[in-house]
Amino acid sequence: MPLSLYSDEQYMREALKQARYALAEDEIPIGAVVVLDKRIIARAYNQTERLQDVTAHAEMLALTAAANHLGNKYLQECMLYVTVEPCVMCAGASAWAQVRRVVFGAPEPKFGYRRHGRLLHPKAEVVSGVLAAESEELMREFFAQKRK
Amino acid sequence: MPLSLYSDEQYMREALKQARYALAEDEIPIGAVVVLDKRIIARAYNQTERLQDVTAHAEMLALTAAANHLGNKYLQECMLYVTVEPCVMCAGASAWAQVRRVVFGAPEPKFGYRRHGRLLHPKAEVVSGVLAAESEELMREFFAQKRK
Numbered sequence: 001m002p003l004s005l006y007s008d009e010q011y012m013r014e015a016l017k018q019a020r021y022a023l024a025e026d027e028i029p030i031g032a033v034v035v036l037d038k039r040i041i042a043r044a045y046n047q048t049e050r051l052q053d054v055t056a057h058a059e060m061l062a063l064t065a066a067a068n069h070l071g072n073k074y075l076q077e078c079m080l081y082v083t084v085e086p087c088v089m090c091a092g093a094s095a096w097a098q099v100r101r102v103v104f105g106a107p108e109p110k111f112g113y114r115r116h117g118r119l120l121h122p123k124a125e126v127v128s129g130v131l132a133a134e135s136e137e138l139m140r141e142f143f144a145q146k147r148k
Numbered sequence: 149m150p151l152s153l154y155s156d157e158q159y160m161r162e163a164l165k166q167a168r169y170a171l172a173e174d175e176i177p178i179g180a181v182v183v184l185d186k187r188i189i190a191r192a193y194n195q196t197e198r199l200q201d202v203t204a205h206a207e208m209l210a211l212t213a214a215a216n217h218l219g220n221k222y223l224q225e226c227m228l229y230v231t232v233e234p235c236v237m238c239a240g241a242s243a244w245a246q247v248r249r250v251v252f253g254a255p256e257p258k259f260g261y262r263r264h265g266r267l268l269h270p271k272a273e274v275v276s277g278v279l280a281a282e283s284e285e286l287m288r289e290f291f292a293q294k295r296k
Contacts, residue, residue, distance in 0.1 A: 052221040053212050054244035064201050073200040088267050089240030096202035116264050
């Protein structure tokens with residue numbers, strides 16, 4: 001059976017590409033895309049170092065870009081793909097935007113939102129663990145470089 | 149006894165000024181300032197409608213402006229004043245920025261971060277209720293206008 005053209009894995013691969021751009025710029029390698037009607041309408045990667053701004057997480061930049069694209073701050077029909085479990089800030093932003101489906105890769109036990117309970121929108125569907133190994137490998141690579 | 153020149157009330161009055169700018173632009177009237185060494189280094193008000201961006205809360209804009217001003221994403225010596233209890237997103241952002249003192253006015257039982265536990269930085273001092281009545285009055289005025 002061929003992989004569906006519109007699978008979670010496919011969109012997560014696009015988010016992983018973004019994460020690799022972050023890695024190449026010495027940023028913590030996290031990437032995100034926003035999907036509407038099977039099309040990617042926003043792509044972003046973590047830029048907290050370049051911008052010297054803690055709010056410049058991949059998810060935040062992607063949500064803002066998606067809202068700019070649509071001219072609407074509510075993203076009720078959108079899906080957010082992100083390579084790592086979102087933090088509290090990004091979970092809160094996706095709740096405000098009413099993102100209807102959040103798909104993430106690697107779990108983040110320390111900085112992920114889940115240890116604080118359900119912070120996403122009450123109606124949001126959540127899928128975790130998609131291509132988690134690829135995402136974790138990027139994170140490992142980043143922190144291994146840093147330790148050198 | 150004269151009021152100290154550097155009181156929480158004084159800085160909160162500056163945040164309330166920002167909130168009034170929001171009200172004048174038909175935004176939910178919330179304002180924020182960031183203070184370092186007794187000086188205000190950033191001021192902002194909620195612009196979620198104008199920018200059509202859920203991430204454009206007063207606190208987020210003020211934290212980004214403060215980081216830009218300092219050229220440093222960490223605001224460990226800074227104090228954040230905001231007229232209403234921060235939401236989960238803004239609490240998370242202030243935690244990442246390591247803001248050392250968060251002072252807010254009115255409580256926000258529904259959308260405030262506190263019902264999710266302690267989301268601010270572990271070392272952050274929190275002061276609540278400063279000029280809360282003024283802040284609540286602005287919020288009441290906004291929602292009364294909206295109902296008309």
